[in-house]
Amino acid sequence: MATSPRDTQLKFEPWNEPGAQPYVQIDRVSKKFGDFVAVDDVSLNIYKKEIFCLLGASGCGKTTLLRMMAGFERPTSGRIFIDGVDMSTLPPYERPVNMMFQSYALFPHMTVEQNVAFGLKQDRIARAEIAKRVADMLELVKLGQFAKRKPHQLSGGQRQRVALARALVKKPKLLLLDEPLAALDKKLREHTQFELINIQETLGVTFIVVTHDQEEAMTLSSRIGVMNHGEIVQVGTPTDIYEYPNSRFVAEFIGSVNMFEGKLVEDEPSYVRIEADDLERPIYVDHGVSSAPGATVWAAIRPEKVLMSREQPAGADNWTRATVQDIAYMGDLSVYLLRLPSGRIVRLTQPNVYRHADERITWDEQVFLHWDPTSPVVVTK
C-alpha cells in the first residue's frame, strides 16, 4: 500500500526540484488593521501535496494569513495564487479551498451526514453521487456508524473528524487547518496526528496547517514556516528548523536550547572558534560561518547534544566543568540543570539507559560537560 511516512519524507522534496512550480504562491502579502500590521510582506511558495505548517506564538499573524487564503480577509497588499489563479478578489465560496476550523464549526442542526454533504449540495451534485461520496469519506475517517448523529452527540475527537470529512469531501485543491489538534487531549492528539498524515497521503491533498504547538508542527509537516510578528522568519523541513535555525528566535522557539553568546576569535572556511563568557573553554565548530572575526555570535547547543562525564574530556575546546543543580526524572529521560562556574545554568537531557539509579549521576556532583564539534549551531542574529 502506501510507503511509510518516513520514506515519503525522505523522498518528498518538491521545493528542491529545479523547475518545480509552486501550487500556492503567496506574493508579498500584507494585512493591516488600522495601524496594526498583522502580516508583514510575506512571500511563500508551497508545493502540491505538501503538509505545510505555519508555526508561531499567538498574535504572530499565522491565523490572519490562513484566513486570507480562505478568503475571509482581504490582503491590504500583495496577491495569493492557487494553482496559478489569482485569488485576491474571490469570495470564500468561490475558492477551491476548504478550511477546517479550530472550533470545528459543525452545523448543530444537521446530522453528521448532512454536515458532510453540505458542501457538495452547494455544488449541485447529483444526490446519488453525494450519498456515495459522503459514505466513502465517513468510512475514511472511521465515522460510518455515526452518520445519523448530531454534533453534540459526539465526542470532541469525533467532531474533529466530521469537520475534516466535511472539508475534504469536496476534493479541494487546498485544505487549511486552524489548530486542528488543539482541542484534543494528549493521547488522542498523538493518534490523530498520524491519522491525519495517512489521510493526506491517501487523498493527495495539499495541507496548510496553522499551529502554535511545535510538536504538532514537527510531526505533521513536510515543511514549517516559523512566524514572528507577522513575518516569516524561517522556512524549512522540521530537521532544518530544529538543527539549523537561522536565528536566535527560531533556535529558542523550537524546543529547548542552550544559547551561548560569544566572540568569533577564529574564522576560517572550515571551522570557527568562539570565546563565550560563560564557558571556560572556547567552542569549536566544524563549519564556517559568514561573519567577520571579532563579531558577536551565538552558539546554540540542544540539550540532548550536551554530554556528561565524570572524567575530563580530551582536547582544548568544547567542554566545561559543571555542578548538577536539579534533576527532573521524566521516566524515559532525565532533564539535568547544571551550574557552570560562571553561574550560568545549562540544560541537558539524557535517556535513562540504566534502570538502576546507582549508576546515574546525581545532585551536586561535579561533572564535565562536553559536546561534539558538529553539535553547536552558530547564529548571527
Place this chain on the structure above:
Amino acid sequence: MNLGALKRLGFRGRTLVASVPYLWLVLFFLIPFVIVLKISFSDAQIAMPPYKPLFEWIGDKMVHIKLNFGNYAFLIEDNLYWKAYLNSIYVAGVSTLLCLLIGYPMAYAIARSSTSTRNVLLLLVILPFWTSFLLRVYAWIGLLKNNGLINNALMAIGVIDQPIQMLQTDFAVYVGIVYSYLPFMILPLYANLEKMDLTLLEAAADLGSRPWEAFLKVTLPLSLPGVIAGCLLVFIPAVGEFVIPALLGDPGMLMIGKVLWTEFFNNRDWPVASAVAIALLLFLVIPIMFFQRAQDAESGGGLHR
C-alpha cells in the same frame, strides 16, 4: 464569471437588507417627528385636518410661511404645561427608584438560585408581562377602590373602620407604574447579575470582606450597567405614561401624557398637542441617547473587522 459583477451583487444584497427596514423606519418613525415639528408651528382651525397649512403659495414664485411660535409660548406661559412636565418627571423618577428597590433584590435572588428554580422563577416574572397591561392596571382599580378588595380586607380584620382613599390618588399612580414596569427592571438586572462571576465574591470573602461589604464593593458596581438599562427602560416611557394616570390617578393630576391626550382628543388642538410632544421629546433625547449607547454596548456592538 465577471468578478466585478460578483462583488457588486454581494454589495447590493447587503444594501437591500439594510435599506428595507431603513426606509420603513425613516418613513414611519423619523418623518412623523418632522411632521409633528411642522404642525407645532401651525394654528388650530375647525376643519379637517384641524390645523392651518404652513406654506401658502402667493402668486407664482412666492411662498408665504407662517410659523406660529405661539404654541410654544403658550406652553411656557400657561402653568399647566410646565407643571405637568415637572410632575411627570418627578413621578417617573420616584417610580423608577421604587422599581429599583423592589426589582433589584428579586433579580438578585433569581440570579443566585439554582438553574432549575431560576427558569421557573423567570417564567413567573415574565408571565404577567405577557398578559395585558391594560387589564392588569384595571385589576388595581378593583383592589384600590373604596369598597375594593384591600379596603374590604382591612376593614374585615378590623385594622380600619373607614375605607382609605387609595384610588384616584398619586399613590395609586405610583403603585400602577411600579407594578406595570417591574418586569422591565428585573429582566435587564437579572441578565447582568446572571453573568457575574461568583468567584469574585469568593475572592472578596477570602480577602476578609463581609457579605454586605462584598455586595457593596463588588456586586453593586458590576451590576451598574444592568441598573442603568433597567432604570432607563422604566423612566423614559413612564414620563409620558397615559393609561395609568387616566385610570388610577386623580383626574386633576398633572401628567404630560394625559395633557397631550386631552389636547388632542378633547380640545382637538393638534398644534398645541404637537408642541407638547416636541417639548417632551427634547427633554427625553438625552436619556434616549444614553439608553442607546448602553444598548449598543450590551448587544456586543456588532462592529468588527
Place this chain on the structure above:
Amino acid sequence: MSGGRPWFRILSLVLGFAFLYIPIVSLVVFSFNESRLVTVWGGFSTKWYGALAANQQILNAAWLSLKVASITATAAVVLGTLTGMALARFGPFRGRTMLSGLATAPLVMPEVITGLSLLLLFVTMEQLIGWPAGRGMTTIIIAHITFTMAYVTVIVQSRLAQFDESLEEAAQDLGARPAKVFFLVTLPIISPALLSGWLLAFTLSLDDLVVASFVAGPGSSTLPMVVFSKVRLGVSPDINALATILIAVVAIGVAIAGFVMARQQKIRDRDAQMALAANQQMIESMKKG
C-alpha cells in the same frame, strides 16, 4: 450558588411575587362572582362569561385585534430580522448609527408621542397622495409594526451576537453564498429567537391602547380601546371574564414553554451522555490500533 442570607432572598422573592400576582389572581377570582360589585363576593357564577360571549362589540374588537396582531407580528419579525442582521453582521456602514438609533428608539419612546406622530403622518400622507384613505386596520398595522420591530431587532441582534460566526464562515467556505448561508445555517439556528420575537410582537400589538387610539378610525376599534372605554366608567365583571380567559391562554402558553424547555434540557443531557460514551468507544478503538 450559596452564601449570603437565604432568608432575605426568599423573603424578597415571596413579597415580590405576591405583589405581581395578587392583582392577577383577584381578576380571575372575581370573574366568577355572582354579584356585579366586583369586589364583594356574591356566590359562584359563570354568567359573566356568557355576557362576554354575547357582547358583539367586544367580539368584533377581539377579532380585529387578533388579525392586526398576527399580521403585525409576522411583518415585524421580517423587518426586525433584517435590521438585526444588518446591525450585527455588516460591520460599520454608512448610516449604521442612524439605523441603530431609529431601530431602538421605539423601545423607550412614550406611546403618546409615537401615536400622535404617526397619526399626523397618515393625515399628511392622505392629503398629499391620497393614501392611506382614512384611518383603519391598515394604519393600525403600520403603526404597530413600526414600534414592535424594535423589540424583534433587539432580540435578533443579541442572539446573533452570541452566534458562533465560524458557522457562517464554514458555510461560505463550503461554497454557499451569503443568502444561502442565512437560510440554511443562520435562520434554523436562531429560529427560537425569531419565535419569541413573533410572540412578543403579537402580545405588544394585541395589548396596545395608546397608539391604536391615535391611528384607528371610526369602526375600527381594537380590543384594548373597547376595554378602556368600558373601564373608564368603572369596574365591569365581563372585563374580568375577558381577563381570565387571556390569563388562562398565557398561562397555558408559558406552561408549554416551560415543559418544552425542560424537555430540551433532558435531551441535551442525554446527548452529552452519548458524546461521553462515544469518547470512551473512541479511546478503546485507539488502543486496539
